[in-house]
Amino acid sequence: MHGVDRLLGGFFNLFEPLFRAAQRWLGLSRLGWLFVGPNLLVFGLFTFLPILINLLYASTGGVKLMPLERPFTGAENFAILLECRDYLDIQSCRKDVFWRATFNTAKFSLIQVGLMVGLSLLTALVLNRKIVGRGFWRGVFFYPVLLSPVVVALIWKWLLQSQGVFNAGLLAAGASPVDWLLDAGWAFFWTVFVSIWAHMGFYTLILLAGLQAIPKDMYEAAQLDAASPWRTLRRITLPLLMPNLIVVLVLALIRAVQIFDEVFVLTGGGPGSATTFIVQFIYQTGFAEQIHLYGLAAAASLLLALGLIALTLAQLRLTRASEAGQKAR
Amino acid sequence: MRTLAFFTRTRGRHRLDWTDWLSYLYLGAGLFTLFAPIVWLLMSSLKTESALGQFPPTFLPYSQKTVTVAGHDKLLPLFTVRQADGSLREMAQVRRIGIMATLVDPAQPTQEVRVNINDRKPVSELTFAWSNYTDLFAKFSFGRYLWNSVFITVVATLLTLLINSMAAFALSKYQFRGQKAVFLLIIATLMIPPTIILVPVFLVINSVGLLNSLWGVILPAIATPTGVFLLRQYMLTIPDELLEAARMDHASEWRIYWKIILPLSAPALAVLAIFSVMWRWNDFLLPLIVLSKSEVFTLQLALNSFQGELNTQWHYLLAMTVITLVPITLVFAFLQKYITTGIASAGVK
Numbered sequence: 232m233h234g235v236d237r238l239l240g241g242f243f244n245l246f247e248p249l250f251r252a253a254q255r256w257l258g259l260s261r262l263g264w265l266f267v268g269p270n271l272l273v274f275g276l277f278t279f280l281p282i283l284i285n286l287l288y289a290s291t292g293g294v295k296l297m298p299l300e301r302p303f304t305g306a307e308n309f310a311i312l313l314e315c316r317d318y319l320d321i322q323s324c325r326k327d328v329f330w331r332a333t334f335n336t337a338k339f340s341l342i343q344v345g346l347m348v349g350l351s352l353l354t355a356l357v358l359n360r361k362i363v364g365r366g367f368w369r370g371v372f373f374y375p376v377l378l379s380p381v382v383v384a385l386i387w388k389w390l391l392q393s394q395g396v397f398n399a400g401l402l403a404a405g406a407s408p409v410d411w412l413l414d415a416g417w418a419f420f421w422t423v424f425v426s427i428w429a430h431m432g433f434y435t436l437i438l439l440a441g442l443q444a445i446p447k448d449m450y451e452a453a454q455l456d457a458a459s460p461w462r463t464l465r466r467i468t469l470p471l472l473m474p475n476l477i478v479v480l481v482l483a484l485i486r487a488v489q490i491f492d493e494v495f496v497l498t499g500g501g502p503g504s505a506t507t508f509i510v511q512f513i514y515q516t517g518f519a520e521q522i523h524l525y526g527l528a529a530a531a532s533l534l535l536a537l538g539l540i541a542l543t544l545a546q547l548r549l550t551r552a553s554e555a556g557q558k559a560r
Numbered sequence: 561m562r563t564l565a566f567f568t569r570t571r572g573r574h575r576l577d578w579t580d581w582l583s584y585l586y587l588g589a590g591l592f593t594l595f596a597p598i599v600w601l602l603m604s605s606l607k608t609e610s611a612l613g614q615f616p617p618t619f620l621p622y623s624q625k626t627v628t629v630a631g632h633d634k635l636l637p638l639f640t641v642r643q644a645d646g647s648l649r650e651m652a653q654v655r656r657i658g659i660m661a662t663l664v665d666p667a668q669p670t671q672e673v674r675v676n677i678n679d680r681k682p683v684s685e686l687t688f689a690w691s692n693y694t695d696l697f698a699k700f701s702f703g704r705y706l707w708n709s710v711f712i713t714v715v716a717t718l719l720t721l722l723i724n725s726m727a728a729f730a731l732s733k734y735q736f737r738g739q740k741a742v743f744l745l746i747i748a749t750l751m752i753p754p755t756i757i758l759v760p761v762f763l764v765i766n767s768v769g770l771l772n773s774l775w776g777v778i779l780p781a782i783a784t785p786t787g788v789f790l791l792r793q794y795m796l797t798i799p800d801e802l803l804e805a806a807r808m809d810h811a812s813e814w815r816i817y818w819k820i821i822l823p824l825s826a827p828a829l830a831v832l833a834i835f836s837v838m839w840r841w842n843d844f845l846l847p848l849i850v851l852s853k854s855e856v857f858t859l860q861l862a863l864n865s866f867q868g869e870l871n872t873q874w875h876y877l878l879a880m881t882v883i884t885l886v887p888i889t890l891v892f893a894f895l896q897k898y899i900t901t902g903i904a905s906a907g908v909k
Binding site: 243246247249250251254259260261262263264265266267269270271273274276277278279280281282283284285288296297298353354357360362366368369370371372373374375377378379380381382385386387388389390394395396398399402403428436485489491492496499510513514517518525528529532533535536539540543 | 580583584586587590591593594595597598600601604613615616617722723724726727729730731734735736739742745746749751752753755756757758759760761762763764766768779780781782783788812813814815817818838841842844845848849860863864867868874877878881884885888889891892896897899900
């Protein structure tokens with residue numbers, strides 16, 4: 232502990248003269264810039280600058296990494312991504328993988344978010360009852376949230392492999408084994424299942440916090456009026472939970488659209504492109520394939536960004552509408 | 561209608577009724593679904609390579625017993641043999657050709673017996689293959705991956721705490737021109753998910769020469785809007801009079817930040833530290849594009865590249881997975897309350 236103290240003391244002494252000198256120079260109130268400086272530098276270099284460069288990438292072609300060495304191509308990258316001979320047939324598109332990934336992402340997001348938020352709500356309602364060991368149960372449902380996506384994927388890959396425990400179960404039940412991750416339909420099912428398994432605890436926690444914030448006297452009043460449980464749920468619990476529910480829905484949707492790590496390790500996007508999602512398309516186009524098409528990857532990211540901005544705006548709108556609705560009530 | 565009592569009631573009666581039983585049943589099913597896979601992983605990681613190859617698998621790490629027999633260099637697998645008179649005898653198998661196996665009694669190594677393979681059953685015993693874990697350090701540069709992960713997590717968390725608390729201090733305790741704009745700018749980055757600027761971030765990291773360097777993973781994410789927001793909201797509750805009094809005593813601003821603000825913000829710093837450890841230890845996409853040489857792999861990258869190899873050596877991979885989830889589990893076990901209340905109040909992960 233003594234060593235740590237000396238280290239911290241040394242660190243403190245290192246900066247004190249600097250700040251004293253700066254205060255003489257800048258005056259007290261402008262010293263704020265010095266404190267916020269390192270943060271802004273990192274944000275500038277690794278967030279704001281990249282946002283600008285992304286626009287440059289999206290409008291240039293070639294394989295060079297340096298934006299200034301890349302030929303300007305205007306909207307060609309977007310044209311390549313979006314061009315199809317027949318918009319009803321994915322196979323006729325120039326980048327059919329992009330369309331497939333977009334379609335998969337949309338399908339995945341809707342199914343996964345619907346099921347996961349439903350399950351989280353159910354779990355939060357159960358946890359909000361008078362149960363023994365609520366803290367323990369809350370921890371049980373939350374724990375998988377902390378596991379890394381790679382670990383989650385490997386746990387399930389081990390269970391689902393051809394000689395895994397699921398196939399042993401099938402065999403014991405007299406059925407024939409299934410190649411869970413090599414069949415397109417099953418692989419998609421498991422990506423949905425595993426991502427719900429890993430993330431639902433997070434949303435359960437937020438919804439539970441919302442439920443616990445509902446004043447108890449509301450329920451007492453409902454009891455006095457002899458309201459049925461169903462009515463209490465529909466008229467008190469759900470309306471008062473609505474702001475949390477909207478936050479959870481949109482947050483889950485924004486995350487689902489960006490699904491990558493777990494699926495990448497679990498199925499690698501396969502079989503074929505059955506579980507290839509949009510971020511994996513960006514990663515593969517920009518980094519994993521032989522020729523790194525940064526422009527195409529950047530254009531695809533911009534399209535993804537547009538989708539995410541739309542979702543965020545929808546959240547703001549919904550939240551405002553629901554708050555206004557509550558005030559009106 | 562009674563079914564729905566189950567969802568809405570928050571105050572139960574003293575006696576357990578069937579809706580309570582249903583709740584516990586649901587929770588029990590949840591416990592099983594969430595933890596059985598993890599327990600299965602733990603048990604599997606203690607099986608020997610040959611035991612992992614067995615199908616159908618057993619829950620406990622059973623593997624076939626082996627014995628040394630005089631006159632044979634290798635360890636021989638032990639079987640229970642049903643003899644012609646119906647009695648059972650433990651024998652070691654010397655070789656097997658087709659459906660016939662040649663076995664000897666370890667006590668009489670010269671007398672070989674030939675039996676049909678259906679008349680012998682392997683003798684198994686409980687063996688914990690700790691070597692799966694120890695081999696990781698001996699045979700692979702696993703220690704290196706572990707060190708890389710620990711280094712990134714610790715250094716990045718310290719830097720995150722430092723620069724975000726400095727920014728939060730400036731944004732909560734000073735009035736300077738452009739302050740509001742800075743705050744909004746930082747909060748706006750909450751809406752920009754890292755996946756969207758993947759390509760240009762790669763360019764920037766490459767241009768500043770941090771490709772394949774641990775710093776290339778540490779630096780890009782040390783400024784987090786979540787951290788600034790969390791800390792600023794907390795620091796707003798610290799009374800300004802404390803600062804005024806210190807200034808009267810000619811304390812420098814750095815001293816005020818270091819000796820007054822930081823200690824008083826300890827609870828918020830703790831929450832941010834926990835988040836940061838979680839983010840960094842589990843980070844995958846950024847390391848995946850920045851670190852491509854195996855010397856700089858983190859545990860997550862090593863796991864990913866291991867499982868991608870053609871002949872996945874599951875006995876090592878499973879042990880590695882367990883080691884990777886241990887630190888996070890410990891953090892959770894000790895700090896559960898902070899984590900759950902922190903997330904419930906900040907709504908971040």
